[in-house]
Amino acid sequence: MLHKSLRILGLGLLALVLASGVLVSAQEPVEITITGTASGAGFDWLATVVKPLCEAQLSDAGMPVTISPVEWVGSGDDFRQQVVLDLGVGQGGDILNLDGFWIPEFVEAGLVKPLREVAGDAVMEWDGWDQIPEGLKTILGFQGEIYGIASGTDARVIWYRADLFEQAGIDVPWTPTSWEDVLEAARTLKAAGVEWPLQLNAGTSMGEATTMQGYLMALLGAGQHIYDFETGKWIVRSQAILDTLNLYNDIYNIEELGSQRFQLAQNGRDLSFESFSQGNTAMLVEGDYFWRSIVVPGGNFGMDNRDEVVRFAPMPAEEPGMGYNGQDFVTISGGTGYSLNPNTAHPAEAWGVLACMFSQESLEGFNELQPRIRARVDVPVTGDTTMSAIATEILPLTTIRPPLPEYNRVSAEAQLMTERVVSGEMTPEAAMDAYATAVIDIVGEENTVDMMGS
């Protein structure tokens, strides 16, 4: 009797264990990692908005996930290197924070796949697409396919310190209309005791920040892009390139209006930010990222009085009307976003998380952390007049980098060209010739154009 009841009890226990095992396995959440986001508002959004919101949402939908945002401590170029090596061997996070201009060369290398190929029909059925403007869809796109969802776009301007300008006797608000106006302001500031009044990025250690915030901002002002979109050729020698290099030479070598050290040192970009925040630099050409993430109170080089003293002016052309497309002022835009790793073991869940990240509720939460132009039209910018002004005044002037797989290697040569001039290794003419040789090597002579006529 006792024997029999024990046996029943044992069987009962066994059944219970089996049943609970089945239940647990049905509810076992899969882990979805999100990699490549640096500390700051973007990471806070992932950790405090996306994680609770999307875990709950996907759990309700019967796809339980654990979302693990992995903070990236390093530069954007460092993450590009990491992600190329990861994807090359079929590894990496499930959701990746990618810069839009990496996409063409990644696609050609087979490292990323279109969203609909990774996650299937669910991607096409997402109702969020209707809320995202065409221009933003293409930021993580290439040849008509979409590889990720853009977080937003940006634009570049001259950030300046109104307090230093007033001390030096320059009227604020300040709107320079030529390079000479910018240099003249720098001279006045230097005379008034500002050590390194002007920062225009140069050199290889800043990576793409040199090309976008420095070289291209000047080159566009001299009337040209790095690439001729009409003929499909890379411009390797031209008066505009020479003017740009002479501007660098003037700022860093002849007049010493900017710090050569910031351009050449390993941590030069941070040094320039620090110098601006401490009042040793008064003008700095940067994207709105600078306003949102660097000098924002609590940012890496936060300024508690940011809203009072930091202003922006549009980047002027060399002479009025001489800018790219005949413009008086120039700027250029890029954008980052989130993409699915084609190697993910859980594509359905990863897409679920990505779609939830870009839901209206999630992006509204993001805007509370950091007001910015978001990807969705149903999420308005709130409460930051500077960001609104950039959206309405600067963004209409913008252009983009050539979305071509060779761009990155040409860009690296442009960075090297500026470094050669700023460091005094080469004259502007010699640096341009070295650039021409290197670019011809990369893209082939038939894809380049020499506009110096010799």
Added chain:
Amino acid sequence: MQRSILSRRISVLFASPAFIFIALFLIYPFVSIIFISMTNRTLVGATAQNPDFVGLDNYIRLFEPSRWMNRGEMGFSLYITVQFVIGSALIGQAGLGLLIATLFQRRKGFIRELVFSLAVAVWIAPDVVVAFAWFAFLDPFDGTLNAILGALGLGQPDWLLKYPLLSIIFFNTWRGTAFSMLLFSSALSSIPPSYMETADVVGASTLQKLRDILLPLLRPYIATDLILITLWTFNTFTPFLLTGGGPAYRTELLSIYTYRTGLQFFEIGKGSAIAVIVMLINLVLASVYLISLRSRPLEQPSD
């Protein structure tokens, strides 16, 4: 006639794990790198998926005379590396190591222990920690070195920007002297004290003792030391943490050049070609080492 305990077949069996290991981790990568170096393979872009066979193009481009010595090219990098090896390994580490070992020869006490402990501690400390310490040391405004120089009224140069190569030569000397010091120290202790005492009795000068007793006896050790540290210094990557190879490629050692080309610019084909050349240079250095080891008994004084 002595028969081996093991048959030939059994010995091959026992040796096979080692052979497989070597084939898998040494010969296969070696051959594959040679193969990749003859393609235009990259890690991004179209040539990542469909590389073309380009024969010796990568090598020809590396050695193209018109830009061979430009900054950021093969010749310039080799030139930097040679200066770095001569400065930091041959003169710096071996010279300083020999000096310290000779100074503390047959001495005991606190100072010797302190010097030896510090040198060894520096040698075994992790790279990243050491790099941070040197950033603090060399900082132009708040650095220890410039604080000292400034107090002495000697000026405060921006070391990593104005004298980058000199900085990494000093850095690597400081970092690696312990090996030479320990090797020479034990070599010196193997010289019988009676040699030196006899020399003292016959009234030999310090220079004569060094030239006629110490150097001939130390010669094989010096040869071993020089070749080993040359090989290590030739391949070291740690200065990257201090300068990243810059500014403007002025500290781009061959190891950093290889890394930049293959893994930062993602031109893995060209990077492999550089790696093959570096391997060949290493092979020559290693052969010199092995040959000198074999001929060592002949170098020993016969009397």
